[in-house]
Amino acid sequence: MKALDTVLKTACTTAALIGAIGAINVLAMQPAHAADASNGKVLTEAHNCAACHGPNLNKPVSAEYPKLAGQHADYLYWALRQYQMGSGNPHFGRNNAIMAAQVQSLSQSDLKDISAYIESLDGDLVVKK
Template identity: 50%
Template sequence: MKFALITAIFLSSIGLAQAASADKGQALVEKANCASCHGAGLNAPILPAYPKLAGQYADYVYYALRAYKVGNTNAQFGRNNAVMSSQVQTFSDADMHDIAAYIATLPGNFVVKK
């Protein structure tokens, strides 16, 4: 019984994760003008303090956006950045998934050193 329940939850979560739309995410990124700080293709930040986003894992981007939205209300999960906190307040959970899906499709130049 437990196995069937866990399997059903797992399979339903896969379907939800695939429901994110990179096209909708692109429109949201353009509307929010994310490139004004994160640079062209979200891969050339205007200041070294701003991260490169292109090519980042979708789940990482989603949880980072959620943490900015939570802000100071949860010290263990929230992220405190005035600019990002104000940017994400208007985004729904689905919007953040769409944005993350779009960012994951962008070609990035992250290097993994061994």
């Protein structure tokens, strides 16, 4: 009887592992969100990013605000995510009340769209070599 219990337990454990691996494979095969720059443009206009970062997000109204146009999308995405995490996560967050308020209602897909749009803009950024 003990041998049968051991076999059943092993079979159940194996079936559970196969099911978990199958679920992971299904999730891994889901397409990644392709950033939509046109939606990013709508979002930047709706959130009035130009109020601080200037026309075309390239001429900030104050020297303390960065030029964004042409910046790498992956950098922008993580900067925006850090503003979302804010001071609640001091290891990863950026602490700026204005930016934190601007991005709190945005999804990660929205942030990717905004980042793709800003990257597509012509800007005056200089990359030193």
